[in-house]
Each structure stands twice: as structure tokens, then as C-alpha cells.
Amino acid sequence: SQTIHQWPATLVQPVGSPLSLECTVEGTSNPNLYWYRQAAGRGLQLLFYSVGIGQISSEVPQNLSASRPQDRQFILSSKKLLLSDSGFYLCAWSPGGQGTYEQYFGPGTRLTVT
Amino acid sequence: DAKTTQPPSMDCAEGRAANLPCNHSTISGNEYVYWYRQIHSQGPQYIIHGLKNNETNEMASLIITEDRKSSTLILPHATLRDTAVYYCIASGNTPLVFGKGTRLSVIA
Numbered sequence: 029s030q031t032i033h034q035w036p037a038t039l040v041q042p043v044g045s046p047l048s049l050e051c052t053v054e055g056t057s058n059p060n061l062y063w064y065r066q067a068a069g070r071g072l073q074l075l076f077y078s079v080g081i082g083q084i085s086s087e088v089p090q091n092l093s094a095s096r097p098q099d100r101q102f103i104l105s106s107k108k109l110l111l112s113d114s115g116f117y118l119c120a121w122s123p124g125g126q127g128t129y130e131q132y133f134g135p136g137t138r139l140t141v142t
Numbered sequence: 143d144a145k146t147t148q149p150p151s152m153d154c155a156e157g158r159a160a161n162l163p164c165n166h167s168t169i170s171g172n173e174y175v176y177w178y179r180q181i182h183s184q185g186p187q188y189i190i191h192g193l194k195n196n197e198t199n200e201m202a203s204l205i206i207t208e209d210r211k212s213s214t215l216i217l218p219h220a221t222l223r224d225t226a227v228y229y230c231i232a233s234g235n236t237p238l239v240f241g242k243g244t245r246l247s248v249i250a
Contacts (some may be wrong), residue, residue, distance in 0.1 A: 071240055072240040074239065087237075116183075120186075130188045134185055138183075
């Protein structure tokens with residue numbers, strides 16, 4: 029069966045510090061991968077998605093970037109965090125290729141920028 | 143993706159069936175209806191999806207009207223653990239776009 033991991037679970041970082049959140053998927057190959065963010069009391073906002081290694085689509089211009097160095101690894105980064113980057117960051121995967129598939133979410137990382 | 147409309151909140155008595163409605167009147171022929179839920183402080187959990195026919199799994203049933211303009215998610219015997227925000231999404235491809243959903247409160 030497939031499993032999605034995210035770490036860390038919680039993170040407190042000062043404004044201006046860098047960020048690296050990692051997501052890995054097990055038990056599948058060539059997945060589509062996604063990063064969402066949920067600000068406190070708000071809905072889920074799609075940040076990035078990837079259909080393959082090195083292929084990243086950005087949905088919202090902002091202070092964040094994403095990379096996919098390996099097939100089942102997706103990394104969310106920032107060079108300098110802003111207070112507005114605080115939120116609940118969720119990684120998700122779906123089977124790759126043609127067709128319509130459900131997405132499966134990881135446990136999330138709760139980021140607080142102070 | 144077709145726009146979906148859901149009531150912002152609903153209450154349900156524990157042990158009773160929870161029927162969550164969703165309107166997707168502009169859905170196109172290749173768009174599926176997905177249901178997810180998000181329990182507080184957790185990632186969204188996939189519940190069920192369908193295209194035309196009604197669907198049932200161990201979690202819920204999905205009833206889609208014949209014209210596909212609306213659907214209902216049914217939790218047959220709601221428990222306190224079913225308290226969550228429920229999202230209805232009409233989409234023909236990923237990534238899925240989440241709206242505000244319905245906050246379901248199951249009351250003892």
C-alpha cells in the first residue's frame with residue numbers, strides 16, 4: 029500500500045530564516061505530487077504541483093519554491109520566511125498519467141513564523 | 143472545474159444518518175464528483191468519488207442525481223468522530239481545488 033510522509037510535524041521559525049519541508053511517498057511510482065497551504069481558519073490553497081522529476085507548476089506567486097529531485101520526493105523551500113508564511117502545509121499525491129484520480133494527503137506540517 | 147455550492151454548516155445527531163448536499167449545476171460530462179473531509183488539525187481524507195452512478199464504500203454512500211447537477215454524501219450512522227469539514231469537488235483532473243466545504247457537527 030502507499031504511504032505519504034511529511035516532516036517535520038511542527039516547526040517554529042523566525043522571520044527571515046530559510047525553510048525546507050520534505051515530503052516522500054512510498055509504494056508507488058511516477059506519482060503526481062502537490063503542495064497545499066491552509067492558513068488558520070482558511071481553506072486549502074494549492075501552491076505547487078509536479079507531474080515528474082524536475083517538473084514544477086506554480087499556482088500562486090509568492091515567497092516559496094518547490095523542487096522534485098527524485099521521483100517520490102517533493103520539497104518546499106523558502107530563502108526568507110515572512111510572517112504570512114505561517115500555516116498548515118500539506119503534501120498530497122495521486123497516481124500519475126491520464127485519467128482522473130483521487131489525491132491522498134499527508135499528515136501536514138504546522139509552521140509558525142515568529 | 144465546475145463550481146460547487148455547499149451549506150456552510152450542518153448538525154447531525156449521533157447514530158443518525160448525515161446527508162450532506164452539494165450543488166454542481168455546471169458540471170461537465172467528464173468531471174467526477176469527489177468528497178473529502180478534514181478533521182481538525184489533520185490533512186484532508188478521501189471519502190468517495192463518482193461519475194454517474196451511485197457509489198458506496200465502507201465510509202459513505204454517494205448519490206448523484208440523474209442530471210448530475212447535484213449530489214448527496216450519506217454517512218449512514220454518524221459518530222462523534224465524523225465531526226469535520228466536508229468538501230465536495232467537481233473536477234475532470236488533478237490537482238483538486240477545495241472550496242469552503244460544510245462543517246458537520248455530530249451531536250451526542
